[in-house]
Each structure stands twice: as C-alpha cells, then as structure tokens.
Amino acid sequence: MLDKILDEPLSGWLKSSDPLGKMDSHIVLSSRIRLARNFKGLQFTNRNNEESLKKVDTMMRGVLGTLKAADGRDYSNISLDKLSDTEREILVEKHLMSPQMGQKAMYRSLIVANDASVAIMVNEEDHIRIQAMEPGLKLKEALEHAFLIDDAIESKCDYAFSERYGYLTACPTNVGTGLRASVMLHLPALAMTGRINRLVRNITQLGYSVRGLYGEGSQALGNIYQISNQVTMGISEEDTIQQIQKVIEKLVQEEVKAREAIKSNDFEAFEDRVWRAFGTLQYARRLSGEEALSLLSDVQLGMDMGVLPQHSADVFSELVVTTRPNFLSKYAGKESMTAPERDSYRAKVVRDRLAR
Amino acid sequence: MLCDNCKKNEATVHMTRVVNGKKSERHLCNACAKQQGEDFGGQGFMNFGPSLWDNDFFTNDFFTNSLYPDSLLNPRQETRCSQCGMTFSDFNQTGKFGCDHCYEAFEAQIAPLVRRLQGSLNYEGRVPSRGTGVFKTKHQIKRLRQELDKAVKAEQFEEAVRLRDEIKSLEQSLGNTDK
Numbered sequence: 001m002l003d004k005i006l007d008e009p010l011s012g013w014l015k016s017s018d019p020l021g022k023m024d025s026h027i028v029l030s031s032r033i034r035l036a037r038n039f040k041g042l043q044f045t046n047r048n049n050e051e052s053l054k055k056v057d058t059m060m061r062g063v064l065g066t067l068k069a070a071d072g073r074d075y076s077n078i079s080l081d082k083l084s085d086t087e088r089e090i091l092v093e094k095h096l097m098s099p100q101m102g103q104k105a106m107y108r109s110l111i112v113a114n115d116a117s118v119a120i121m122v123n124e125e126d127h128i129r130i131q132a133m134e135p136g137l138k139l140k141e142a143l144e145h146a147f148l149i150d151d152a153i154e155s156k157c158d159y160a161f162s163e164r165y166g167y168l169t170a171c172p173t174n175v176g177t178g179l180r181a182s183v184m185l186h187l188p189a190l191a192m193t194g195r196i197n198r199l200v201r202n203i204t205q206l207g208y209s210v211r212g213l214y215g216e217g218s219q220a221l222g223n224i225y226q227i228s229n230q231v232t233m234g235i236s237e238e239d240t241i242q243q244i245q246k247v248i249e250k251l252v253q254e255e256v257k258a259r260e261a262i263k264s265n266d267f268e269a270f271e272d273r274v275w276r277a278f279g280t281l282q283y284a285r286r287l288s289g290e291e292a293l294s295l296l297s298d299v300q301l302g303m304d305m306g307v308l309p310q311h312s313a314d315v316f317s318e319l320v321v322t323t324r325p326n327f328l329s330k331y332a333g334k335e336s337m338t339a340p341e342r343d344s345y346r347a348k349v350v351r352d353r354l355a356r
Numbered sequence: 357m358l359c360d361n362c363k364k365n366e367a368t369v370h371m372t373r374v375v376n377g378k379k380s381e382r383h384l385c386n387a388c389a390k391q392q393g394e395d396f397g398g399q400g401f402m403n404f405g406p407s408l409w410d411n412d413f414f415t416n417d418f419f420t421n422s423l424y425p426d427s428l429l430n431p432r433q434e435t436r437c438s439q440c441g442m443t444f445s446d447f448n449q450t451g452k453f454g455c456d457h458c459y460e461a462f463e464a465q466i467a468p469l470v471r472r473l474q475g476s477l478n479y480e481g482r483v484p485s486r487g488t489g490v491f492k493t494k495h496q497i498k499r500l501r502q503e504l505d506k507a508v509k510a511e512q513f514e515e516a517v518r519l520r521d522e523i524k525s526l527e528q529s530l531g532n533t534d535k
C-alpha cells in the first residue's frame with residue numbers, strides 16, 4: 001500500500017476526469033477539504049506531551065475498520081518515523097500531507113485510503129486533520145466525503161467541541177468549523193497576460209488566501225495556484241464552499257477570457273512560445289525543477305488551446321509530481337543525487353513521458 | 357536595618373517589587389511579614405511549613421507560592437489553564453493554544469481575539485451528534501427558520517408549511533428535554 005502511494009505519480013484525485021480538448025477542463029486541477037479536529041481532554045500537539053500524542057496515535061490506529069465501514073475504502077496507517085526523509089517528502093510533494101508534517105516528530109502518522117481520496121494527518125498542528133480530495137471542481141463531493149469520515153471518527157472518539165466556539169483547534173484561525181476548502185488551479189493565460197496579480201489582490205481582499213503549489217509561503221511554480229477560505233466562524237461549511245465555488249468559477253471565466261485574448265492577439269508569438277517549450281522538454285538534457293514546471297505549464301496551455309498535439313490528459317499533472325526532487329530520487333532508485341544528476345534524470349523522465 | 361512596618365524589630369524579609377517598571381523595596385521583620393502575608397489572601401507568605409528544608413526549597417514553586425507570592429511580585433497575576441498549564445503569554449508567543457480547556461481558561465481574552473480574527477463570534481457549523489443533543493436541535497431550528505424565511509419570500513407555501521411543522525415538532529422535543 002505504502003509502495004503504491006509512493007511510487008504512483010498520480011493519486012486518483014489528480015487524474016483528469018474530463019475528456020480531452022475541452023477548453024476549461026484543465027484549469028481546475030483538484031478540490032480539497034480539510035477538517036481540523038482535536039480530542040477532548042488531551043493536550044494539543046504543540047505542548048509535546050508524550051502521553052497525549054501517544055493516546056491520539058493509539059485512538060487513530062483503532063478506527064481504521066470504522067473508516068472502512070463508513071466509505072468502503074481500505075485504509076492504512078503509515079507511521080512517519082519509519083519512513084526515510086525522502087519518502088516523507090514524497091508524501092508532501094504528492095499533496096497528501098503538509099510540509100510541516102514532513103518534519104520528523106513523535107507519533108506522527110498518515111492514514112490513507114487505498115485510492116488516496118482521503119488522507120488523515122495524525123498529530124500535526126491539530127490532533128487530526130481530515131483531508132478529502134477530488135479531481136476538478138468538486139468541493140461538495142469532497143465535503144460530503146470528509147463529513148462521512150468525521151462522523152465515523154466521532155462515533156468512536158470525543159471531539160473537543162464547545163457550543164460557543166465550535167470545534168476547538170490549536171490555532172484560533174481554525175476554530176469553529178475547522179474547515180479549509182481549497183482548490184488548485186492552473187492559470188497560465190492570466191499569468192501570461194499579467195492579469196493574475198490584480199485578481200489575486202482582489203481575492204485576498206475578499207478574505208481568501210492565495211498560495212502557490214505547496215501551500216503557505218510557496219511561489220506559484222508552474223502557474224499553479226491554491227485558493228482557500230480563511231474564515232471558520234460565523235459561516236456554515238456548506239456556505240463556505242458555496243462562496244468559494246463562486247470565486248473559483250469567476251477565476252475560471254477570467255482564465256478562459258485571457259485565453260481568448262491570446263488568440264486574438266499576435267497568436268503566432270504564442271504558438272512560437274509553446275512550440276519552443278515543447279521542443280525544449282522533448283530534447284533537453286538537463287532541466288531544473290523550476291524550468292521544467294514553467295515549460296510544462298506552457299505546453300499544457302498549448303495543448304488546451306489546440307496548438308500542440310494532444311497528449312494523454314494527465315501528462316501535465318503527472319509530470320508536475322514526477323519532476324519534484326524527492327519523487328525523482330525515488331524514481332531513479334537513488335536517495336541522494338547531486339543537482340546535475342537530478343537535472344539530467346529529470347530531463348530524461350520528461351523526454352520519455354512525452355515520447356510515449 | 358529596622359522593619360519598615362513596626363520600626364522596632366530587625367528586618368529579616370526583604371522584598372523588591374516591580375510594578376509597571378517602577379521598583380520599590382520593603383524590609384519587614386518576621387512578625388510583620390507574616391501578618392502581611394495573611395493580608396494577601398492568607399496565602400501563607402511566611403508559612404514555611406514542613407517543606408522548608410525539602411529539595412523543592414529552591415524550586416520556583418517554593419518561591420512563588422511561599423516566600424514570594426505572585427500576588428506580591430506581580431500584581432497582575434496570569435491565569436493558567438488548569439488542564440495544560442499554559443498561560444496567555446505563552447499563547448502570545450506561539451500563537452497556539454495548549455488544549456481544549458484553554459478556550460475556557462482564557463475566555464476573556466479569546467472572545468475579542470476570535471472576533472478580530474474571524475469577524476464573528478457566532479458558530480454556524482455542524483455539531484457532533486454525541487452529548488450535545490439540545491444544542492444540535494437549537495441549531496437545527498435556527499437553520500430551518502432561515503429556510504422558512506426563504507421559502508416564504510419565494511412564495512413556496514407548501515414548503516413553508518412543511519418547514520413550520522418541522523420546527524414545531526423540534527421545539528416540542530426541546531420542551532420535553534428541558535423538563
């Protein structure tokens with residue numbers, strides 16, 4: 001199970017569900033719901049109280065069967081301290097857990113469904129963080145799935161809950177619903193036309209956070225953005241996702257508009273750019289991670305807009321994961337690689353994938 | 357040096373207190389110090405008791421509880437969460453609470469903080485089904501009332517009647533549990 005998760009480039013929820021050639025099919029990459037929960041009477045993880053950490057760990061090891069009964073999936077518990085640094089980083093690169101979770105600490109584990117549609121972080125900032133993921137814009141489905149898991153765990157364990165504040169969390173920015181709904185988007189045309197900066201500012205003012213590929217503080221590598229809600233109090237879970245859905249739909253419209261604008265504006269310059277990107281990816285002998293992502297973004301846009309020959313629907317999402325440094329090491333079967341070795345191996349992986 | 361209080365006996369207890377950056381010193385004799393200790397809520401300021409020569413003589417607990425009560429040294433004594441031992445200044449440093457009970461222990465500070473961060477103090481989300489049945493029902497009634505308003509505005513009267521009946525029966529069930 002662990003090997004499958006570590007070796008497979010794409011979790012189910014990152015695989016495209018839409019047919020090829022639809023203009024907006026590759027704009028929204030995935031939807032994610034995260035529920036922060038803590039247990040009653042135990043110290044939060046930041047207190048580093050071994051007894052509490054251990055209790056949480058034991059409790060969560062006990063619920064695997066309950067989870068299966070709830071949604072019919074097989075669940076496994078991966079103890080993070082048994083993994084190598086590279087293996088932990090791969091789980092981060094695959095968006096199954098947060099970068100904080102990649103740091104070594106006692107009694108941390110990840111509970112994953114066999115299709116990776118649910119991943120529960122145990123003993124991260126909160127006792128548990130339930131994550132449910134779906135491909136495309138499917139927040140509602142993800143929320144329903146997360147609630148199923150939430151109810152299953154609640155039937156066995158007592159949550160820290162107050163009538164006044166809702167679900168009690170370590171950080172007061174999560175208290176209330178503990179819900180973070182986030183959507184990953186690929187917005188290359190908005191980036192190319194420079195409109196993205198103003199949109200990001202507007203969205204931020206509306207109370208949403210906009211982040212790069214790997215969450216807090218990361219840059220928008222490969223023109224991939226994550227939009228998520230910030231408020232968890234005074235609004236229900238359903239209303240939260242409804243509102244963010246509207247913001248995302250608006251962004252998708254803007255991206256489609258920007259793509260139309262590219263078409264009516266020196267189209268040859270655009271064609272030149274994406275063909276060059278395609279050429280580089282096909283023939284380069286060394287690629288840095290950043291260069292690979294930026295070229296891949298151009299190539300995906302070229303495919304979406306019918307300039308480049310269609311490849312399989314998932315080539316972009318797949319290579320975004322396989323070209324990340326730790327995944328690459330694992331792929332190459334070498335835990336430690338020098339930077340030139342890695343760049344050379346990355347170029348080979350991309351070439352092989354595009355030749356298929 | 358004579359005692360500041362009775363000016364008769366030799367001062368044996370010396371206290372320095374800093375209030376808002378101002379330092380003041382007091383020198384008292386045994387008897388006066390004991391009496392003053394009792395004035396401070398009877399915390400046994402000079403009440404050495406059997407633990408005097410224990411190992412914990414030099415631990416903070418000894419000094420804060422017995423020789424130098426917090427109320428003397430630090431007039432704005434900080435509340436501590438009884439479950440995890442965290443103080444609000446600890447929270448200010450890390451930005452994270454120590455346990456679920458902190459939300460009760462620091463209620464006074466948390467309410468304004470959450471309002472500032474979240475723009476609201478009204479919890480609207482789901483409720484665990486265990487234990488808090490009454491709250492859950494109240495919440496459901498609130499929800500249904502909102503839906504009822506919507507239905508009436510949209511002139512969906514059949515739906516409105518259905519919602520009204522549902523609210524009524526929930527309210528009755530609440531009435532029963534209250535008794």
